[in-house]
Amino acid sequence: MTDFNLHAPEGAKKRKHIVGRGDGSGWGGTAGRGNKGQQSRSGGKTYPGFEGGQMPLYRRLPHRGFSNYPFRKEYQIVNIRDLEGKFQAGDTVDTVSLFMKGLVRKPELPVKLLGEGQIEIALTISVDAVSSSAKTKIEAAGGKVEVPAATGSSADA
Numbered sequence: 001m002t003d004f005n006l007h008a009p010e011g012a013k014k015r016k017h018i019v020g021r022g023d024g025s026g027w028g029g030t031a032g033r034g035n036k037g038q039q040s041r042s043g044g045k046t047y048p049g050f051e052g053g054q055m056p057l058y059r060r061l062p063h064r065g066f067s068n069y070p071f072r073k074e075y076q077i078v079n080i081r082d083l084e085g086k087f088q089a090g091d092t093v094d095t096v097s098l099f100m101k102g103l104v105r106k107p108e109l110p111v112k113l114l115g116e117g118q119i120e121i122a123l124t125i126s127v128d129a130v131s132s133s134a135k136t137k138i139e140a141a142g143g144k145v146e147v148p149a150a151t152g153s154s155a156d157a
Contacts, residue, residue, distance in 0.1 A: 078114070083119060119137055122144075
C-alpha cells in the first residue's frame, strides 16, 4: 500500500438509509412502517410498562412495605492502612484533611473509618463514624478517636 492509494476497506462506508422520499426510492409511501396502527403514526410511542390499555402490572400489584432508600446515609470509606503514609504522628485527621490528601472525593459528605490494615503512628481522628476495630487499633497505637454525637436521637426520651 502506498500513500497515494489509501481507501476504506470493502463494506466500511455505508450510505445512510433515507426513507419517506417518494415511491421511486423503494422506501416511499408508508416508509417501512406498515399500514395503519399506532406504530405507523408520528408520535405513536408508548411508555415502559404499557400493556395495550390493560391495567399495567405495576398498577395491579399493591404497594407494600417500606424502603429506607430516600433516607439512607451514604458514607465515604477510608481504611486505617491509607492513613499511615499520608499523615505524621500527632496530626488531626478530619474530613477536610482527608480531602486535602486525596483520600475522599467530597469534603461535605460524611466519612467512615474502617479497620483494614495496621497503623503505628498516634493520630487524633475526628470523622463522622469509626468502626470498632479501627477504634481499637488507633487507641492501641496511642491515638485518640473523637466521633461527633449522633444527631436526631434524644437523650431525654
